[in-house]
Each structure stands twice: as C-alpha cells, then as structure tokens.
Amino acid sequence: MYPSTHSPSNPLFNFVFRSMSVGLVALNYSKTLQAIAAGKKILRQRMKNALQAMSQELITSKSQRLTEQLLSSPEYQKSRNMGIYLNLPKEPNTEKIIQEALAGGRGIFVPQLLSQEYQSVNNLQGNASGMCMRRLSSVRQMEQWPLNRWNIREPPPPTGWDQIADQAIEEGGLDLLIVPGLAFTRLGDRLGRGGGYYDRYLSWYRIKSRSSHLHYPVLLSLAFEEQIIDELPVEPHDIKVDCVISA
Template sequence: MAAESQKIAEHVLASSFFQRAERIGVYIHCAQLREVDTRPLLRALLSEGSQARCYVPLVEDKDSNMRLLHLESLDGLRKVLPFNILEPTTSYSDGAPREDVLHMAAPLQVLLMPGLAFDAAGRRCGRAGGYYDKLLARLLARAAACGCPPPLLVALAFEAQMLDSVPVEPHDRNVDVIITAHSVLRCSPRAHLELADEQKV
C-alpha cells in the first residue's frame, strides 16, 4: 500500500490540474481506514514554493456536517478520536478563525477525495456517513453563486478499490478523475478537457 500511495502521489504532483490550481482541498488519510496516504501532497502544498492554498476537512458533528479549513502548517493539526485522524484546529496560532472554503471570495478549484470503492465511470462509494455528499452540495452551490465552475473532483484509489461497477444513489455525484498507482482515469467530459495535454498513464 505504501508503494501504491507513493505512485499515486507522484501522479497527482505531476498533473496539470494540481500544478495550476490556487485553492486545493485534500483529505488527511487515515491508516486504519486503509486510505491512500496524502502526506506527500500536504507537504508539497505547504512547502515554501507552493502557489496553492491548502484546505483540509474538519468534521463538525454526527449529522454529516464537515468543513474545509485553510491549513498553513502541519502544526495546525490535532488528533481526533476514535481513529486519531488529523484535523485542523478551528483557529490560527494568533487566535484568528481559519479561512473556510464556503466563505472565500473565490471558490475551491480542486478537491482530492477518499472513498471505499470506485469504478471507471467515476462512480464513488463512500463510507455511508454522507459527509462528502453534504459538503459537495454546498461547494457546488457556492461555485454557482460565484459564477465559477465547481471544483474538479479527484479520487485517490488503490487498485483493489476499483470495481467493475459501483451502485450509487440518485444524489451521489461522480468524480471527474480517479488516480491509481497505474492510471489516471478521466471519468467526465471536463476531465478529458482539462487533462487534454497530458499523456495517458
């Protein structure tokens, strides 16, 4: 899994959508949930030479409410039970509240997402919590209100998570791109357009 995670991170870092974006949301992986490791991506986004601002999830409650808050340093993370997932503190070190993607003047451009299973059509099976479903609805509404395109939805997946077909509900939203160790799958017309200049992996 570590080797797959490393290759996936290399594909993401080399992608045009990652290099062009100025506002990127990225989940913080949980080893217990067997998610693709995003630490290399976080380190890249938080490095001194990065032009992008990084936003990471904060679970608010058990009613599937989740926020994406700006992270400027790994020091701004804390462990949260029961899985010891790292989440951002609600404020910066000076006490000011962290920037929330839903309150920014310009909306999020890319969102890197985990999941339980995926298929080549971009269908995603989550963990039944509904957190990303609710967050995505808000992100799409925010982008529409700003007259901007919605964020490019990019899923990171191990090969074992790729299935022939994933059952979905009417409210489920497909992802645009799925990145595995061996491929970058373009799952939507937008993905084909945005990655047109890239060689297929």
C-alpha cells in the same frame, strides 16, 4: 342510466388507476433504493476487508506512486487552492502531497466534521452537510492538531465564527478537491463510507458556486487498484468524481 365505475372512460376510474400506478411506481422506486443501500452496505464491508488485508509496505509503495501521479497531473498543476483529506491508516497516504502543495504556495483546505452544536450555526451559510473546509497553513500547524478517534490529525473544535464558516468558500473556493472513498469505477462512480458528508457538501458547494460565481472544483480521487471495480450501486444523490488516479 349510470356509467359503469369500471369503464376506462370514467373519470373516477381514471383517477383511481393513475393513483394506483403512481403508488406502484413509488413503491418500486422505494424498494430499488432499499436494494441499492443494502448492496452498498455489503460492498463497503467487502472493501474494508480488502484494505485491511493490504500490508503497510504495499500501502506505502502504492501511496508513493499515487503521490507522483497526482503531483505531475494537469489537474494538480493548474490548481491554486486545493481541498484534501488527512488519510486513515488504510487509505492512500496524503502527507507528502500536502507537504509539496504547501511548499509550492498552494492554499490547502482540509475537511472537518462538525458536532451537532456547531452544525446549526453552519446551517446559516446554507451548508447542512455537517462538514466544512478549514485552512491548513503549515505542516507544523497540522502536527499540532489533536488526534481523533481514528488516530489521525484533525482541526481542533471551532472557537469562533470564522472557524465555523467554510474557509475554502471564504477565500474564493477550490480549484481541486481530493475526494476519499472505499471503492471506485473507472467512470468516476464512488462509494464512500456511508456518512454522506461529501455528497451533501458538494451539492451545497455547487449551489453556492452558481449564486456566488465561485469556481466548482475538479473532483479527483486516489485509489489502490484493489479499490477499482467494474460497477457500483448508485443513488440519485451520489456525486461522481471527474478523475480517478490508481496504483
């Protein structure tokens, strides 16, 4: 007499049942991630519209308040090496922060997105983020950098290995990293612009810091109150910031 193939005690049944269960979980997980990605896309457009509606006068006023808050914060006061972005027109202005930091003798590093031809070389460091940090030595140097398609200054294309390698890592790492974004929660959840550069970079940096005994930076974001929301759709790879300063 053969055992019933639908009996719960049958090994074949158990194997098939477990396989189906795992498949259903994977399918539901995939659908969940798709729903989160769709929600992010909608929210990004909504936040872009909200930022676009802000007047330049309001952005200037709020940027000044954000600058004052950051410069007086313990996170900034304790830092020696700081990573910071050069802002887009509708982002908090970071120029005054950079000027003050340079005047105070801090090491300043700004992100550079690498073209495909340089990414393969950058991968030799294990950095597959498509982004590296370049040192900014002076305001005059920044003023000489070319304008990109968003009409903001950025480091010129690398011309040698030392410019492709991550200069923040080469010089001991960062104490503080100012992370941009479109939306934030008070708990530190962050919605970027969809490129994933900072999430990938920070994932690599964390691994690098463990193997090279580098200090992992405090992650801080500057935000207009218009960018603060109660809840954000998040994915497993999304990295939270430690602090959000808003105005």
